[in-house]
Amino acid sequence: MKVLIAEDERRLSDALVRILEDAHYQVDAVYNGSDGLIYAEMGDYDVFVCDVMLPGRDGFSIVRELRHKGIATPTIMLTAKGELSDKVQGLDSGADDYMTKPFQPAELLARLRALMRREGAVVLDELKVGDLMLDLQTHDLTCVGKVVHLSYKEFSVLNLLMANARTTVTKDMLIDKVWGVDSDAADNNVEAYISFLRKKLSFVGSRSEIVTLRKIGYRFNFNEAK
Ligand code: CA
Numbered sequence: 001m002k003v004l005i006a007e008d009e010r011r012l013s014d015a016l017v018r019i020l021e022d023a024h025y026q027v028d029a030v031y032n033g034s035d036g037l038i039y040a041e042m043g044d045y046d047v048f049v050c051d052v053m054l055p056g057r058d059g060f061s062i063v064r065e066l067r068h069k070g071i072a073t074p075t076i077m078l079t080a081k082g083e084l085s086d087k088v089q090g091l092d093s094g095a096d097d098y099m100t101k102p103f104q105p106a107e108l109l110a111r112l113r114a115l116m117r118r119e120g121a122v123v124l125d126e127l128k129v130g131d132l133m134l135d136l137q138t139h140d141l142t143c144v145g146k147v148v149h150l151s152y153k154e155f156s157v158l159n160l161l162m163a164n165a166r167t168t169v170t171k172d173m174l175i176d177k178v179w180g181v182d183s184d185a186a187d188n189n190v191e192a193y194i195s196f197l198r199k200k201l202s203f204v205g206s207r208s209e210i211v212t213l214r215k216i217g218y219r220f221n222f223n224e225a226k
Contacts, residue, residue, distance in 0.1 A: 001024075001025050001026065001046045001116070002025070002026045002027075002028070002043065002044060002045045002046050003020055003025045003026070003027050003028075003045060003046065003048075003049060003112070004027075004028050004029075004030070004036075004039050004040055004043055004045040004048045004049065004073075005017065005020075005027060005028070005029045005030070005049045005050075006029075006030050006031075006032075006033065006035070006036030006039075006040075006048070006049070006050045006051055006054060006059070006062070007029070007031070007049070007051040007054075007078060008031045008032060008051060008053075008054055008055055009051075010031070012101070013029050013031065014029075015105045016029075016049065016105055016108060017029050018105075019105040019106060019108070020108070020109070020112075023109055028043060028045075032054055032055045032056040032057070033054035033055065033056035033058060033059070033061075033062055034056040034057050035056075036050060036054060036057070036059070036062050037057060037062045037065060040062065040071065040073060041069065041071060042173060042176065042177060044177065045073050046073070046074070046116065047073065047074050047075070047112055047115060047116070048066075048075045048076070049076050049108065050062060050063065050075055050076070050077055050078065050095075051077075051078045052077055052079045052080070053080065059077055059078075059095075060077075060093040061093075063075050063077070063093045063094045063095050064093045064094060066094070067093070067094035069163050069164060070127045070129075070162070070163040071163060074096045074097075074115045075094070075095045075096050075097075076095070076096065076097045076098065076099060076108070076111055076112070076115065077095045077097070077098040077099070078098070078099055078101055079098055079099070079100055079101065080101055096115055097111055097114075097115055099111060125137050127159065127162055127163060129162045129165045129220070129222050130165070130206075130207070130208045130222025130223055131143050131144060131206055131207055131208060131222065131223065132162065132201075132204075132206055132208055134150075134155070134158060134159060134162055136159070139151075139152065139154075139155040141158070141200060141201075141204060142204070143204035143206040144204075144205065146203075146204040146205055147204070148200045148203050148204050150197075150200065151196075153178060153193055154193055154196055154197055154200070156177070156178040157174060157178055157190070157193045157194070157197060158197050160173070160174060160177055160178065161218060161219075161220035162220055164220070165220045165221075165222055166219065166220070166221060166222070167219065168213060168216060168217055168218070168219050169217050169218050169219065169220075170216060171187055171190050171216075171217045171218075172217075173217065174190050174217070175189075175190060178193075194210055194212075194218060197210060198210055207222070207223040208220065208221065208222040208223065209221050209222075
């Protein structure tokens with residue numbers, strides 16, 4: 001289980017990292033809002049623990065941005081004591097739970113377990129972009145009634161491209177996210193999967209396309225369904 005913590009109070013962050021690592025979670029800690037968003041977008045986290053008041057970018061806007069991009073990582077917001085409206089705003093922004101500071105770090109463990117138990121209920125089960133619908137459970141890709149099944153890697157590549165539609169996704173991002181940071185997957189692995197996906201997009205008759213940006217990566221461009 002991988003957990004991302006965005007919290008600028010070092011002592012609290014260090015305490016959370018320690019207790020989570022003791023409980024055998026893999027933990028990444030970042031200390032400002034911009035890093036929080038970048039890590040949450042790129043890392044494959046099971047849970048995101050996000051402070052509300054962060055330098056750079058506040059926790060609510062991070063979660064809204066993630067949800068907007070189709071990233072459904074279960075999220076616990078950390079709020080300061082007494083800021084009751086934070087709870088409402090936190091849940092509105094797409095957060096799944098919140099904790100009021102100060103709290104016992106051990107309480108976070110209980111919340112994490114609860115969140116993972118109901119993870120199935122909060123995770124989005126499909127991603128719709130343009131004329132395409134990607135089923136995040138079955139890995140079926142549908143376009144106006146026509147369906148094709150994607151292999152796990154094809155699904156992972158297309159999921160990342162669709163979630164970042166109309167923005168550049170570099171080859172390094174794809175390799176890190178789909179094959180893993182430590183993998184020695186080469187560029188031509190990525191190219192092979194892009195080529196499989198183009199065939200499948202064409203098979204279902206989609207007007208969306210994966211554009212190659214030479215020496216950089218790819219961009220998923222879409223047209224609205226007719
Ligand atoms: Ca803070």
